[in-house]
Amino acid sequence: MTDTAQRLAEIRGGVPPRRHNARTIAALTGNPGCTRRAVLDSAGVDKPKLAERIGFPARFGQSRFAITRGNAFEAQVKADGGVELLRLVAERLGVPVPAGASWTDLGGDEDRPERSRAALTAPGQGAALFDHPLLGLDVAGRRVHLEPDLVAARLGGRFHVVEIKSFPVIDGQADPAKVSAAAIQSAVYVLALRELLSTAGGDPELVSPEVVLVCPRDFTNQPVASLLDVRRQLLVLRRQLDRMARIDDLLAAVPAGFTADPAADPAALREALSTVAARYAPDCLAACELAYFCRHEARGQTAALGRPVREALGGVDGVDEVLALAAGERAPEPEQGEAAALLRAAARLRADALAGNPS
């Protein structure tokens, strides 16, 4: 074991690293500036367990109704060897619908990585659909296997990632939050698929950055396909994975002896976590299991109120500081001159208006 691997194992405690999937990898891009998260995720710490242990359990439950519905829709779309799926994808891509396509289910076997690699890189141009390919990515120096519920479609010599999601597209529109979550997850697959091709000496560009999203249309079960361009998400992802690959730089900012081992004493854990810099923002609530802890820690910070609020307050960090500057009770730092003047004027106007002066 290398020093780094040794160190990460210590941080994680005596457990194997938590498994990643496309969702957790996609989540890595959520708050790229946060060292705490980058370190914990690099080490593969079980963050849900950690959060629970320190008294701030995450709330990322999933309703079984949603899961059932998702599985049923996926099964329906993939039925009959993917005939319907092939038509949808081809029509959406604007290529002639092939008379037929091979359907290879890469799921369920022991030697899946090998099978997936062989199948996807085998020479051939014909229309082909590959279900459940096993893909891999390097995350913080560790090989992570992805088992996507995904179809890779080879059409006209190019590969397209096909994502089947059960949220509806109504009159051509879907919930934007769900679409952007799907886009970043698909980008993970595109990246992994490209890596697989290039490792085998193939051309990674054969994997299109245009992903086909298949969703139920309107209020029916009928599938409809849309195209999602994930070029931007690929860049973001690449950048964060590169950052995590330089794990030694990240670890340099972490005090020696730091551990997030969920078996440790909760008070000690809270103490330890606070020694690694975080960058809490309200977005964390939807993206990171530690959010309630970090929010608690960030109380009294303007960042906890959201970026627009912080900016409107002249970028001043602390709520106390804001109020002291506004009241003129505190001399501004040199770079705070403008912010302080604005805050004083705001405080005066607010008081004036609350006292009933005219509009």
Add this chain to the structure above:
Amino acid sequence: MSTLRALAKAQAVAAGVAQPVATVRHLHLSDRPLVLVPLAMAGEANAPLAALVGAAPDEARLLVVPQPRNREQRLAFAAELAEAVLPHLESFRGVSEAVPVDRGRDVRYRYVDAPQLIVPNPAGITFLRLLGRSTRFRRPDGEYPVHPSVPLLGRWLTFFAERAEHPGSAALVALTEALTLHWATGQSAVEDLHLPALLGWLDPPPGTTGAEAAARAEDPQTCPPAGPATDPDFDNHRLAPAMAAYAEAEDDPVARAEAYAELERLLRGQLEPTWELMWRGLGLLRALPPGARVAGRWAGDRDAFTGYAEHVDAGGGPQPRRDGAVAAAVRLHRLERALASYAVQRAYDDPLVMAEHRLTGEAFVGDVTLADPKRVDDSGKRPVLRPRIQVVTTEPVLVPVGATLYSPARPAQKAKVVFVTPAADGKTEVVLELSGGMGRGLTAPPGSVPEVGERLCLTTLSDAYLPAGNFPAPEETPWTHGGPPAEAV
């Protein structure tokens, strides 16, 4: 986010309770608002699960869909909701008033009051919009006939959802938005979408801070979410078994009735806390005096209600799935104008909102130190009354000479900036020439010209009527811009 509002948020953190960002209420509140708390089934495309609906705290009517994946039951829900909503709408169609149009040459009629729907949050509005979309094209005849009230409900829900996009409309209101328009909490905008947490900040129980109350409200075990999404734990551990019990009891009427009662009990338990919060929130809003221009905006909602009721009476069809190109451009233009005028009206009605504009230099407050109310300008063909006043302010004056200012105290009057002179102690003297709002003669009626000693707010914001843009009629639209749109079906 304006700095003034952001500062109020910082003050809320320090005080442990929400802080006002308005001194008057900026939306109309009906005496009998129809409160609607919907729940949707997770994973489905807007499948209703349950709702509480009613126009008074003790009039909650519970609607339940025991098997939301079942189409018939979803439509039965729509029919039942129609029974609760349509008579409520109808009850506002009694008395009309005449409104002069075309400079008094003609009159039209509008209802003296209109219905108002209140849901907990913006997601509740989306729910109604999609419910409207999924029901308004249904037919009482043909292959899958539905009760005639179902498509009618769909059209009305669509009407309300479209009104909700109109800035300043109070026809369909998300309570969280209405509340944050008037108070700033010590939490972020995302957290403010959660009605229980928001009310925790607005009205924390005695001995608790807003932050503590909000944190407690976030625990779905103690405080169910305000919908339409349900708590996944509730789904998995309580709702799913109860639904399964209902499904299994298919052939046993007694067991089925029991299972239904259990579902009702569970869903009522999820909805009732929100129901209480809805009325508490409305109570907080009601305690604020309405702004002066609220009634005018509500008249716009009454107009829209009257218009749509007449459209339905005349056998008009449901709203199209998507607007044609011209209709979309017209609508966008209308919304933009409404947004601008709504912002100005709120500032005119409320010194605390105007303060946001004072901070950015769009307005200032000063004292009138000189006034010449009799001044007549006879340099033109005809002498005209052009009083001048001098206002002294301590605020920065960013407006250039020649600019036209307005004062909310006399909105019909224009004040042209003649001189801006720095004075002692960092004050600024501004000389203004007044026109308008003083009758037709050469003598200003008393009170129409500000007097020495009056404290005055002057602003570049104008509440004057903005002319509508010109758009081609549908039949004149070139095909490149969507062509003559298809007839609405």
